[in-house]
Amino acid sequence: NSALLASIVGVLSTLLGLVLALVVQRGGQRYAGLLKVMSILPIITPPFVIALALVVLFGRTGLITGWLDAAFGLPRSRWIYGLPGVTLAQLLSFSPIAFMILHGALAAVSPAMEEAAQTLRASRGRVFRTVTWPLLRPALANAFLLGFVESLADFANPIVLAGNFEVLSTKIFFAVAGAQHDPGRAAVLAAVLLGFTIVAFWLQQRWLGKLSYVTVSGKGDGGIPAQLPRGLWFSCFGIAAGWILFTVVCYAVILIGGFVKDIGRGDMTFSATHLAAGFGVEWGARGPIFLGSAWDSFFNTIEVAAISAPLTAVIGLLAAYVITRHRFVGRRSFEFLTMVSFAIPGTVIGVSYIVAFNVPPLELTGGMLIIVLCFVFSNMPVGGGAG
Numbered sequence: 001n002s003a004l005l006a007s008i009v010g011v012l013s014t015l016l017g018l019v020l021a022l023v024v025q026r027g028g029q030r031y032a033g034l035l036k037v038m039s040i041l042p043i044i045t046p047p048f049v050i051a052l053a054l055v056v057l058f059g060r061t062g063l064i065t066g067w068l069d070a071a072f073g074l075p076r077s078r079w080i081y082g083l084p085g086v087t088l089a090q091l092l093s094f095s096p097i098a099f100m101i102l103h104g105a106l107a108a109v110s111p112a113m114e115e116a117a118q119t120l121r122a123s124r125g126r127v128f129r130t131v132t133w134p135l136l137r138p139a140l141a142n143a144f145l146l147g148f149v150e151s152l153a154d155f156a157n158p159i160v161l162a163g164n165f166e167v168l169s170t171k172i173f174f175a176v177a178g179a180q181h182d183p184g185r186a187a188v189l190a191a192v193l194l195g196f197t198i199v200a201f202w203l204q205q206r207w208l209g210k211l212s213y214v215t216v217s218g219k220g221d222g223g224i225p226a227q228l229p230r231g232l233w234f235s236c237f238g239i240a241a242g243w244i245l246f247t248v249v250c251y252a253v254i255l256i257g258g259f260v261k262d263i264g265r266g267d268m269t270f271s272a273t274h275l276a277a278g279f280g281v282e283w284g285a286r287g288p289i290f291l292g293s294a295w296d297s298f299f300n301t302i303e304v305a306a307i308s309a310p311l312t313a314v315i316g317l318l319a320a321y322v323i324t325r326h327r328f329v330g331r332r333s334f335e336f337l338t339m340v341s342f343a344i345p346g347t348v349i350g351v352s353y354i355v356a357f358n359v360p361p362l363e364l365t366g367g368m369l370i371i372v373l374c375f376v377f378s379n380m381p382v383g384g385g386a387g
Helices: 002-026 032-044 047-058 063-072 083-108 111-119 124-135 137-153 156-161 168-177 183-208 230-257 273-279 295-325 331-343 346-357 368-384
Strands: 260-262 267-270 281-284 287-290
Touching (some): 002 032, 002 083, 002 137, 002 183, 002 230, 032 083, 047 063, 047 156, 047 230, 083 137, 083 230, 124 230, 137 168, 137 183, 156 168, 295 331, 295 368
Antiparallel strands (some): 260 267
C-alpha cells in the first residue's frame, strides 16, 4: 500500500507542480502573483487541517456528498476513506513542493536556447519537446523523489483518511505508541521505508545519468521565454484553474468551519464558541489573561518554529553548498543522507532519540531540545534545497 500510494503521489504531484509552474512562469504575468500564492499556500497548512476539510466536504455526511444525494440521488458512500482520500490529501500537501522546484527550474532555463530553436524555424511544440523539457529533467526527477518520500513519511493524512488502507507510517506509530509497544517491529518497518527511499533515489540517478544540464556559463543571459504550444497552454490552464478552485473551497471550509456551530453536521449558524474555547482572552489588572485551551500549544509551536527554522535553513544551506559546489568521493552518498530523513516518519525519529538518550518517553513530553532536533532532522532537505 505504501509503495503504491507513494508512486501515485510522486507522479501526480510532479505533473501537477509542472502544470502550475508552466502557467505561472510561461502563461503571462496578469494572474501570476495570485496563482503563485495559491499554488504554495497548502505547504504552510498542517496536514490534519487538509484531511479534516476533505472529510467535511466528501465524508458520508459531508457538504458535497449531501448535496449530490439531494440533487442527483447519488448514494452516500465512504470513498474518501482509503487510497483515493489519502492520495487527494497528499496531493494538496506535496504539490507545492514540486511547484517550487519546477518553477525555479523553468526560470533558470535559458531563453537564448529557445530563441535559437525558434530562429531555426522550430514550432512551439518542438521547442518545448527538444529544448525546454530535456532541461527540466533534473527538476522533474527531484520533484518526483521528494513527492515519493514525503508520501512514504506522511503520517497525518493516513491516520485521518486511510481507514482500512494501512500504510507503514501508521503501522510504525501503533507499534510504538499503541498497546503492542514493539520497538523492534517499528524498526523493521522503518527499515523497509528506507529501502523504498534507496530504490527511488537509485531510479532518479539512473534516469538523469551522467549528463550535464548547465545552460549558461560565464555570462548573463537575457531574452523572452518561448510560449507554450496552444493546446498545452489551454490544458495546463484548465487543470490549474480547477485545482486552484478546489484549493479555495478547501480553505473556505476551514475558515467557515471555525465560526459556525457544527459544519460537519450542516449546522451553519454563526457562532464564536469554538474561537472563545481555544483562544479566549480576558483583561485583568496586570494585563491580558489567556484563558483558551489552545494558547499553551500555540506558544509552544511558535517557540519550536523560531528555534528550529533558522537551524534548519543554515544546515540545509551548508549541505546544499557542499553538494552543488564541490566534487568529492562519496558526494552522491552525502546527498542521499541529506534526503533520507524525508522517508522517516516523525514518530520514528522521536523514538530513535528516546532510545539514543535512554530516557523514558514521558520525561521527553515537553523536551524542547528533542523536539527541535527532530524538526531539524526531518526538514533539513527543504531548508537548503539540497535536492
